[in-house]
Amino acid sequence: MSSAISTRRLTPEDWQLFRRVRLAALEEAPYAFGSTYEGEVDAPQSRWRQGLETxxxxxxxxxxxVAGTVSGGDGDSSGAAAMTGMWVDPRFRRQGVGDVLVKTVMDWARSAGYREMFLWVTDANTDAERLYQRNGFVRTGAAQDVRPGHLEYEMSRTI
Ligand SMILES: CC(C)(COP(=O)(O)OP(=O)(O)OC[C@H]1O[C@@H](n2cnc3c(N)ncnc32)[C@H](O)[C@@H]1OP(=O)(O)O)[C@@H](O)C(=O)NCCC(=O)NCCS
Structure with a gap:
């Protein structure tokens, strides 16, 4: 029998939990993110709190x-939101947590009045790209270097 997946929004008071989960993500899946574990592990409390405000x-x-995490915020253009920081702990993958996290961010963006959602996914990250395709995202055609020799692709969908 599968257990229920619940989601909750973190506040600045949750900065230690946010730090733990984000560092776990950066350490476990360095190929998936533009940021690095080494670049964030020594950040002071103020930076983690700020990350929960911005x-x-x-x-x-x-x-x-904790089974996974995701973030939402302003996108590059007006009326657009961006989904970042998607990660599911390997112990909890292939149980629908990714789908629940996508839906959670889409619900947040809809109630915040955004009309379109953008995200970036690195090349060869087929698990993530399938997750986004299954949830209605398509490549926009935009691509950029994420690190030497690796591109990331932009995807979007209307909200
Ligand atoms: C990409 C990632 C977030 C997907 O998380 P996930 O929780 O495994 O995603 P889901 O469970 O929603 O879907 C994954 C697969 O499990 C399947 N699945 C979902 N619920 C299932 C269930 N109850 N039983 C069996 N399979 C299930 C889905 O159909 C999907 O299959 P597919 O890949 O063959 O299409 C996760 O692999 C991850 O954290 N990767 C590393 C970080 C990363 O890449 N982040 C994205 C940055 S852009």
Whole structure:
């Protein structure tokens, strides 16, 4: 029997939890992100709190255990939001947590009045690209270097 997946929005008071989950993501899946574990591990408390003020951060939990995280914030153009920081703990993959996190950010963006959602996904990250395609995202055609020898592709969908 599968357990229920719940999500909740983090506040600046949750900065230690945010730090733990984000560092776990950067350490476990360095290929997936533009930021690095080394670049963030020594950040002071103020930076973690700021990260919770400038973007809206969610965690997913299963039986009270953190299973994944995702963030939402302003996109590059007016009326557009951006989804970033998607990560599911390997122990909880292939159980629908990614789908729940996408829906959580889409719901947040819809109630915040955004009309379109953008994200970037690195080349060869087929698990993530399938997750986004299944949730209605398509490549926009934009691509950029994420690190030497690796591109990331932009995807979007209307909200
Ligand atoms: C990409 C990522 C977030 C996907 O998370 P996930 O929780 O495994 O995603 P889902 O469970 O929603 O979907 C994954 C697969 O499991 C399947 N699945 C979903 N629920 C399932 C269930 N109850 N039983 C079996 N399979 C299930 C989905 O159909 C999907 O299959 P597919 O890939 O063959 O199409 C995760 O692999 C990850 O964190 N990767 C590293 C970080 C990363 O790449 N982040 C994205 C940055 S852009």
């Amino acid at each position: 973007r809206t951060r969610f965690i997913a939990e299963i039986d009270g255990v």
